[in-house]
Amino acid sequence: MVPRQLRRRVLDLAHEGHQGIVKTKEHLRSKVWWPGIDKEAEKKCRECFGCQMVAKHFPPPPTAPTRLLERAWQEIVVGCLGPYLLVPLLVVVDYFSRWMEEEVLRSSHQMLTQQFCKVWRAS
């Protein structure tokens, strides 16, 4: 039986590695015991972010087919890439043809808008 003042430390040691409730209890049961040990282990793991991240399974979202497009520039994606060699790029991609236009990005928001319009008009 572990003295009350050492239980927290023992619980921390058994909990190392964030292996979840079952493994933490197994570690504890193999070496020590005190009244309410299971409930304390469960509480420790339930309140631990690391254990929750290990225990939870996050399945990827289901894939959905994209609808067929009828013409170029019907749908586009606009994004910023980089920086490459300290220069960010404005990228516009046409979903229909997969054509990509890129332009070196300047810093201000107004410049971004102007560059987007320039790329858009050129396409």
Ligand SMILES: [Zn+2]
């Ligand atoms: Zn944990």
